[in-house]
Structures are given as structure tokens and as C-alpha cells.
Amino acid sequence: MSFLNPTYLWALLGILIPIAIHLWNRKKIVTIKVGSIAMLSASEPKRTSSIRPNEWWLLLLRIVIITLFAFILAGPIIKSTEKKESLTYLIDPELLQEKGVEPLLDSLPSQALRIMVSGFPLLEDYDVETNKSYAPTYWQMAQEMETLETDSIIVLTKGLVTGIRGMRPALAKGINWLVVDADEKTTALVEATVLEDSIALLSIASDRKSLVYSKANIAKNSEDIKFNTAKDSIQIHGNWVEQRIAKPLKVLIVADDSLSSDLNYIKAAYRAVERYLNRPIALTRVPKIDSLALEAYATLVWLSKNKLENYPVPTLVYRPDSLANQLIVQGNTKKTFFLTYRLNSENIVTEHLPEKLVELLSLHEGVSEKASTYDQRTIDAKELQTVKLNQKSDRKYAAIYDLSLWVWLVLGILMGLERIVSKYRRQ
Numbered sequence: 001m002s003f004l005n006p007t008y009l010w011a012l013l014g015i016l017i018p019i020a021i022h023l024w025n026r027k028k029i030v031t032i033k034v035g036s037i038a039m040l041s042a043s044e045p046k047r048t049s050s051i052r053p054n055e056w057w058l059l060l061l062r063i064v065i066i067t068l069f070a071f072i073l074a075g076p077i078i079k080s081t082e083k084k085e086s087l088t089y090l091i092d093p094e095l096l097q098e099k100g101v102e103p104l105l106d107s108l109p110s111q112a113l114r115i116m117v118s119g120f121p122l123l124e125d126y127d128v129e130t131n132k133s134y135a136p137t138y139w140q141m142a143q144e145m146e147t148l149e150t151d152s153i154i155v156l157t158k159g160l161v162t163g164i165r166g167m168r169p170a171l172a173k174g175i176n177w178l179v180v181d182a183d184e185k186t187t188a189l190v191e192a193t194v195l196e197d198s199i200a201l202l203s204i205a206s207d208r209k210s211l212v213y214s215k216a217n218i219a220k221n222s223e224d225i226k227f228n229t230a231k232d233s234i235q236i237h238g239n240w241v242e243q244r245i246a247k248p249l250k251v252l253i254v255a256d257d258s259l260s261s262d263l264n265y266i267k268a269a270y271r272a273v274e275r276y277l278n279r280p281i282a283l284t285r286v287p288k289i290d291s292l293a294l295e296a297y298a299t300l301v302w303l304s305k306n307k308l309e310n311y312p313v314p315t316l317v318y319r320p321d322s323l324a325n326q327l328i329v330q331g332n333t334k335k336t337f338f339l340t341y342r343l344n345s346e347n348i349v350t351e352h353l354p355e356k357l358v359e360l361l362s363l364h365e366g367v368s369e370k371a372s373t374y375d376q377r378t379i380d381a382k383e384l385q386t387v388k389l390n391q392k393s394d395r396k397y398a399a400i401y402d403l404s405l406w407v408w409l410v411l412g413i414l415m416g417l418e419r420i421v422s423k424y425r426r427q
Helices: 006-024 053-074 093-097 099-106 138-147 257-277 353-360 367-372 404-425
Strands: 076-081 085-091 113-115 150-157 175-179 186-194 198-206 211-219 225-227 233-236 239-245 249-255 281-286 299-303 315-318 328-330 336-339 398-402
Touching (some): 006 053, 053 076, 053 404, 085 093, 138 175, 186 367, 257 299
Parallel strands (some): 085 150, 299 315
Antiparallel strands (some): 076 398
16 A cells, blocks of 8 residues: 555654543542551552553554544555556557458457557447548557557558658557558549539549549439439439539739730640630739739739739749749748749640649649548558657556545544543543
């Protein structure tokens, strides 16, 4: 037994109080007057204790009561070392959807199987149906694995590319990653854009090695299309997807006369984008921006030496940079991009200027987040390994049990007993 606040054990000196009281409480000598002592016989003098044997029990009770009260102040606890698992298996929740994994899980000890989610619950306590499957962030979960009471950890995972986020952590505990080949292939419709006479479909197909987007157009009166009651979603080949109305593509251009040649190349690139998308793009050139509603424009092209402000639309700004190795680079904000050098007939082809302009149009906003749920690309187990620190873990896993409640119970009983004895002995 140990104490949380051993300083309060100084209260044990209080046991001296009942001892002093009992020693001080001596019987008074009573003098009896007699007329004659002729008939009394002499006896040997004999010393007797002032505390009778039955009063020793009362003294002992009071000493124990003070001792228990001091223990309560000090916070009595018991530490018991718990048994650690020598080996723990963590299962990627994505693997629970694979039928081929069941024989593997059945061959492993159930008490060592845990799910790689926050808290690491046991597999037998995890409800697959009520808990949504998702790809965990592997390295973030690896940091939480340091708290597991185990000697070794083996992680069975799909090793999805989408699970790699952040920096590779450095841990003292060794983790062995095993990537299970599921050979799963997924296809899904991620976007449907309503055009004038058709619907543009964007689909995704993914397996362990690749992620491919594909486009297709389908007529509005096709029998394969079903609309919901609200007319905001459509069903195509059994897949429901939210439909988007294709807005007119407008590009606002602010250009100086000194960059007129660059402006011509920009216009030619947008004409190529029109043919690729099969959608008209309206180009509007203005000398400066006063009170224009910029939200109506898909892109702002700034070929001017005037000061640029932060605008709420994707903006391509001419800012020459002799050290840049790309024609268009990310700017200082999410929606700002820099055109790093002058355009000519060669670099607009080698640097894929039309493709860059398509990205600035943000035609498929939010598609990347949807596609991540269908991304089945995997990485090698070596890429998942964390950095092993060269230090030994001296962590001891112990359970702490508070004894204060039991001490209070015994103290109450003894105090009641002490009152009964003291009343009987008139102490």
C-alpha cells in the first residue's frame, strides 16, 4: 500500500493525545477514617497500574481511529501491475468489409485483436454495421499506438494512398505494418453536369495501382436517366448523384497594351479549351475593375502592372520570375496563380497552357473529396514504417485502486464502537 499525499502522515503524531489522556487520568486516593486500627493486620505494599486492563482496549480503539483518519488524509492506494499483451494485432476498419480476411482473423487470438480507430476497441466489441468504414490516417494513429499496453504491434491494413497524411512520426515503440492485398476494384459516378442538350458524366475507376477519371455525355431524354422528386439528383445505371447545372463560363481579363501579345496567346488557349469542353467561354477585357460582380466570373486574368487586390475568384497574375521552372505556379493564396514569364508559341505547348487554364476554371469543385472515398490505390508496407527511436521504453503499466472508501467504512464502525465502550466505562 502507498499514499498519494504521504506528507499528511504527520497526523499520526495525534495518537499521543489519547495516550497522554489515559496516563493523566489516575484514580484519586481516598482516605477512610477509622476509630482504631488494632483489629487491622498489616500487609505488604503493592503497586497497581492506574489503567485497568479493560481500559487498554479503549485506548487501542482511539489510537486506531486516529491512525485511520491520518491514512484518509494521505490518500491510501494500492498499485497492481497489470499483465501486458505480448503481441497485439490492429485491424484496418477498411479490411472488415473484405470477405477474404475472415479466415485470417479467425486464426488469430481474439483477445489480441483490436480495431485501428480511436481508443483501439477489441474486435469482438466493434459493431461493423453501425460504424462507418473509413481509411484511417496511418501516421496519426501510429502516434496513438504508443499508449497501448503491449510489447509488439502488428497492423493489418489495406495501405491506401489516402491514409498517408502529415509527416512520418518518430516513435519508441516498434510497429510492423502488413499490407493485405484485397484486389478490390471500384467504379463510381462522381459528377453529373446538366448542359443545354445533354448531361456530362464524370466517373472514376480505381484499383490497387491506378485512379482513372472518364468523361461521357448522355442525352437528357435517355431511358437510363431517372430524376428524384426534387429534381436535384439523377440516377444513372443504378447510381444516384447530385446534378449540377452548367453555368456560363465567363473570364474577366485586365491587361495592359504592353502585354497584348501575351493576351493573344491567352485568348487562343481559351478557344482550345472551348473545343475541349464543348462549352462556350465568354472573354471580357476591361482596363480596370471598379464595381464588377466578380462572383459571376470563373477566372480573372491579370496582365497588368497595377496593384492586384485579393479577389474571391481564381486569379492568374503576370509576375515574372527568372528562377521559376514552371510557367504557372501557385501564388501566396489558394486562389492565386502566377504567370512567371512571357508567353510564346513554344512554351504554351510545352507547358500545357490550355490544361492549366482548365484547372483555373474549377469545373469539378469538390470532386476530389468524393473520389477519395473510392480511391483503392495502395502503397508498399515499407512506405508505412515509422522512424524507430533508439531508446528503451521503461513504461510500467499499473492499475491504481483507491482505498479511501473502505477506510472510511472501517473508521465509521470503530468510532461507533469507541462511543459504546467509552459510555460503558465512563471515559
